[in-house]
């Protein structure tokens with residue numbers, strides 16, 4: 001798959017909603033089961049999910065704040081298409097590589113913070129950076145209640161790269177030039193940090209490949225590439 005689908009006509013929107021509904025029906029119960037023993041995290045997860053019904057993040061970026069942020073980052077509107085990764089998928093990628101208490105998780109393309117919330121539930125410090133301010137406005141207080149951080153900004157610019165031990169780079173919709181900015185930041189990570197990229201492999205020479213997995217996202221199956229910072 002090439003990019004999370006972005007609705008443009010009513011038919012596109014109906015198709016996106018259908019896909020999100022289908023993959024949501026398959027993956028939400030697993031997320032809920034994974035979080036069932038952590039009631040605060042589960043409550044936060046449910047609030048984040050329900051926020052989608054008040055205001056859909058799957059609509060194209062047409063608001064001034066998003067367009068301004070996208071332009072300032074040198075990206076196009078198409079590069080901020082929305083999609084989510086189930087919590088259990090991200091935990092399945094990173095937990096075998098030490099995600100848990102003492103780890104510092106970073107999602108530099110964080111959306112509303114579903115993955116940030118999941119990483120925090122493991123006991124890790126967890127931070128998300130999201131380019132579109134409205135997504136941050138929907139998720140920030142919810143993840144903050146768990147002690148995680150979701151902030152607005154260009155995820156390729158954050159200081160969090162200097163200390164992160166686990167990084168999930170969900171750059172499916174980003175073109176080559178934008179992905180290159182994230183690739184370059186991998187060299188700033190501490191030695192031993194684990195990086196997963198979605199859809200597109202990393203190009204950074206600072207990374208050694210670890211594994212490749214097929215995972216499921218809100219828009220369908222995808223390939224995840226796992227690396228370790230040399």
Ligand SMILES: C[S@@+](CC[C@H](N)C(=O)[O-])C[C@H]1O[C@@H](n2cnc3c(N)ncnc32)[C@H](O)[C@@H]1O
Nearest residue numbers: 080083084085108109110111130131154155170
């Ligand atoms: C496919 S969503 C993934 C959301 C989340 N990581 C997940 O997997 O559930 C990608 C997000 O990256 C955001 N994004 C795109 N370019 C970005 C950038 N330069 N910095 C931060 N966020 C960016 C988009 O607005 C979108 O919300």
